[in-house]
Amino acid sequence: MSATGRRPPVIRFGHGSRVPGWDDAVDLTKAPATIPDPALTPVPPGLKEQIEASMAKYPDRRSAAIPALHAAQEVYGWCSPEAIDQVASVMQLTPAYLTSVATFYDMFSTVPKPRNDVYVCTNISCSLLGADEFFEAMLAAAEGDLDVNVQQFECLGACDIAPMASVNGEYVGPLEEADAERILEDLRTGGPVLEHKQLRYRRSADPGVAEEETDFGPPDRETTDMADTAGLGPEGESVDRPGPTAAIEMTTAQLEEHPEPEKATDEDTHAAGETHGEVEDEGPGEKEDGE
């Protein structure tokens, strides 16, 4: 948008249209796109079973279109034409129908996209508290990182932790501009993203919610598989799971492991790899401002 100053020029096609090919004649020599033949469309076995299981849940198999596209996007990273063909062959629908569904919803991508999604909410509540600035910082931090897709997103339903972002589905907030680097760092190491700011550990704000029995410590870091306090503990463990709202304060040991970004030493930024060039670029710029 205009605020970001990155508005790309509008691409125009024939007759000034923004849509390519809308006034082109249909290629009559081409065969019409019909339902792909299951015999000629190999589908990864896991995906096929998943789609069939979804279809079985509904009275009408078409209802499984969204779950099936989710599953295909999980496998291929985006809704590629091959992925859509495969879903179409399993669901016995035309690829055009599935494409129409895939293009309607924001979470499906019909163009290749990076593996990691960082959705930054820039709606009212978040932007009042500085989401636009965080989005800029996140964009700048992730620039050149081919593995991270930073995207503005509409209200994600977590205005209590505004400004917030959803990193691969994990809600984190309230964010400061310095958190952008930390998010990327956590994504690279593959650990939990910005754990002490995750929504799942947040207590209710209502003072009337009695605090009795809620007094338990942060999850034990040593046994990492116990750390998931959202109740989605290891398989087979049903009852003795810690609750969804364990408040996590960073211990001193963790603070040493994950130092605050502004205090980050040069070694840390160099260890992060791709970004050190930008960090150096920013340094002199700030100095000039100071002078």
Place this chain on the structure above:
Amino acid sequence: MKLLLDRIDEPGLNTLAVYERRGGYQSLRKALDMTPEEVLSNIMDAGIRGRGGAGFPMGRKISFLPHGDMDKYLVCNADESEPGTFKDREIMQKNPHMLIEGIVIASYAAGISRTFLYIRGEYAMQADILEAAIAEAVEAGYIGERILGSDHSMSLVLHRGAGAYICGEETGLLDSLEGKRGNPRLKPPFPAIEGLYHGPTLINNVETLATVPAIVRLGGKEYAELGTETSTGTKVVSVSGDVQRPGNYEIDLGIPSRELIYDLAGGPFPGREIKFWFPGGSSSPVLTKDDLDVPYDFDSMAKAGSMLGSGAVIVVDDSHTVLEVALKVAKFYAHESCGKCVPCREGTNWTLKMLQRIESGEATPMDLDIMASVQEQIIGNCLCVLGDAMAMPIGSMVAKFRDELEAEIEAARERAEGAELEDVIPIGVADEHAGPYPVH
């Protein structure tokens, strides 16, 4: 009184064991001992109004369903995407079994055997938690054939959406659940007559259904004592924006809004003052600081010229301009308009462009009149209320903050002209001998 957020931070409340220890699923047992008509009359007596935005009484909605043996459906609307709203998220994440119990009781009262829970795709953690909870409930026999030895059977399917605001609109949601693009449908026929798969369908918000166990536990008449006469019960209100303690607060409907914003949510940051606030999500007309003493319930909000909507208070303090917020609102609705109805598709788009003109200094005060008239032409002219949802707040901002917007237009114009003059490169003195254009 806390019904929905009661001890919600208890560890492990999302598991069946803890929920049952706290008396969970007792309301279901009690309901199954009654006849469906008795349960329905309890819900009628409770007078609970829909918590999703429209505020339609739940009991009456159930009573619209035709009787008979046809396939009927219940859909729980968990596509919470109204900006500023996050109450359902907390309920689903921390107390999923309360919602499931409510769905089972409601399906019993309405004689429905197939139920669906449509949750927005972004709520991945909440969907995982609900899926685990549903599996536990099926295992324990609370969902399935002949529940707890009664004649009632039902199934519950969790359906994840994929990111579209319009799927929170009930008919858009039904289309999306049928596997189509989420375009709203023409009403009537209303979903209660012809909804999902052309069958009679009951659609309720998460919070509404999650309240049902409490209604059965207390009894409808007892529940109706809470709140005001026409807005009964408690409501979880999401307060966000420029307040010190944003979050979900469960209140008895009818308390003064000031108490909610200042006492519970901590009021604006030190040194700031409230400029205006949205009482019911970004689609409700804004109220100013003069309206802070309006009781927070359905009818008082309507009387004050706004609406309770989904119960999401967004507070904007005096460090922000009206234009800034209006741009965010317009941009959101222009992006989310599904494009089916022309007034909404074009109206949201042009409103956004007009606001951008103000920002870039190209607007005149007349644009405000045009903008106001565009809003009037959107309202009531579309299949669903998405267009209205933009037209009402923008219209109210233009009406209530016209002076500020006019000043903004002037300031932006001067800024733009200043920038233009700076860009002018002097190319020499104009030819002083050049006379006026020749007149023929």
